Amino acid sequence: MRRARGGRRWGLLCCAWMCALLMLGTTMAEGTPTVRMIYLVPSDRVIQPGYTAAIESAITQLQIWYRNEMGNGKTFLLHTPMVEIYETPHPASWYAANPAGDFVVWFWNNALADGFALTGGRFFDPENRWIFYIDADPACGQLTGGTSGVALLPANDLRGLTGQQNRPPCLGEPPDTAGICRWVGGLGHELGHAFDLPHPAGCEDSDPATFCPSDSLLWLGFREYPDTYLLPEDKVQLNASPFFLPINLPETLPPCGVVSVAIDIKPGETPNPINPKSKGNIPVAILSAATFDAPAEVDRASLTFGRTGQEASLAFCSPSPEDVNADSVLDLVCHFTIQQTGFQAGDTAGVLKGKTIDGTPLEGTDAVRIVP
Numbered sequence: 001m002r003r004a005r006g007g008r009r010w011g012l013l014c015c016a017w018m019c020a021l022l023m024l025g026t027t028m029a030e031g032t033p034t035v036r037m038i039y040l041v042p043s044d045r046v047i048q049p050g051y052t053a054a055i056e057s058a059i060t061q062l063q064i065w066y067r068n069e070m071g072n073g074k075t076f077l078l079h080t081p082m083v084e085i086y087e088t089p090h091p092a093s094w095y096a097a098n099p100a101g102d103f104v105v106w107f108w109n110n111a112l113a114d115g116f117a118l119t120g121g122r123f124f125d126p127e128n129r130w131i132f133y134i135d136a137d138p139a140c141g142q143l144t145g146g147t148s149g150v151a152l153l154p155a156n157d158l159r160g161l162t163g164q165q166n167r168p169p170c171l172g173e174p175p176d177t178a179g180i181c182r183w184v185g186g187l188g189h190e191l192g193h194a195f196d197l198p199h200p201a202g203c204e205d206s207d208p209a210t211f212c213p214s215d216s217l218l219w220l221g222f223r224e225y226p227d228t229y230l231l232p233e234d235k236v237q238l239n240a241s242p243f244f245l246p247i248n249l250p251e252t253l254p255p256c257g258v259v260s261v262a263i264d265i266k267p268g269e270t271p272n273p274i275n276p277k278s279k280g281n282i283p284v285a286i287l288s289a290a291t292f293d294a295p296a297e298v299d300r301a302s303l304t305f306g307r308t309g310q311e312a313s314l315a316f317c318s319p320s321p322e323d324v325n326a327d328s329v330l331d332l333v334c335h336f337t338i339q340q341t342g343f344q345a346g347d348t349a350g351v352l353k354g355k356t357i358d359g360t361p362l363e364g365t366d367a368v369r370i371v372p
């Protein structure tokens with residue numbers, strides 16, 4: 001648990017007391033258990049596609065990060081669709097204000113009551129770990145976090161994942177201005193709790209003589225993500241978990257906090273020949289996906305494209321989106337001035353960089369063939 005006031009300096013409260021309040025489920029289910037990412041949208045908030053994309057990006061990275069840490073190819077499986085969106089019956093302010101048990105757990109209890117009712121989620125679900133993001137803010141002192149197969153993350157985490165200004169729940173508290181990676185790390189930490197990983201014992205006991213691995217993910221290492229680690233005892237526990245199994249995933253950890261997009265340089269053509277001496281433009285399509293609406297979400301003016309992706313070569317984006325890959329979803333096509341793309345003989349890839357409307361960095365690459 002975190003972000004609570006009145007406890008430790010970092011508000012990291014042990015979850016054991018809460019576990020004790022819950023009934024332990026005992027039924028084992030068939031099939032492979034998965035991690036369910038739920039985006040809860042209160043009745044007075046709108047669905048923000050950028051949030052969906054950011055959650056997907058964060059959990060996809062963490063799936064690879066955990067695999068790399070485990071060292072034996074094992075990680076957790078994600079549900080399909082990766083992010084499930086539910087509109088709740090209550091406005092955002094209700095979650096912090098509706099009395100439900102002790103004040104500190106009003107937000108927790110209210111958000112999870114709605115979340116469970118909408119999804120069928122529950123504590124100690126043998127088939128699923130339930131990770132809820134809700135676009136609502138707790139009051140100062142109210143708990144969020146993870147325990148017992150469930151995690152709850154509030155609006156600040158959604159703001160953080162999309163590069164927006166944080167809003168501290170407590171008066172006088174400075175906003176958390178750490179970058180997007182810290183919020184991916186925050187999800188990794190709460191996900192760890194949802195897998196029943198505890199805080200490191202040496203940190204919980206408040207004994208200065210006991211070594212506290214403070215840079216481990218399950219203590220303060222989430223702030224340094226991806227430069228953090230799982231403790232040996234964490235790996236032993238995860239290795240025995242039915243949620244961890246060998247999964248084929250990309251070798252390398254994607255850059256933190258970047259939304260990966262599919263692009264098609266010269267849509268409809270393969271390979272993609274580029275003559276660096278040409279005085280013309282080159283079209284690049286940014287392809288939409290199930291959780292990414294390129295025409296709606298891309299900040300067109302932010303786009304840069306070329307041999308490194310940093311080149312300020314944007315000429316214009318086509319005003320009318322078109323479906324360039326015939327998947328019945330409209331894509332965004334933008335045009336770049338070839339002489340400003342910096343391509344050189346021997347280059348094999350073109351890189352597009354930019355941001356989403358809500359500020360999350362995005363990046364995509366496609367093959368190119370440089371021709372004289």
Ligand SMILES: [Ca+2]
Pocket residue numbers: 264265266267268269270271272
């Ligand atoms: Ca192409």
Ligand SMILES: [Ca+2]
Pocket residue numbers: 287288322323324325326327328329330331
């Ligand atoms: Ca399309």
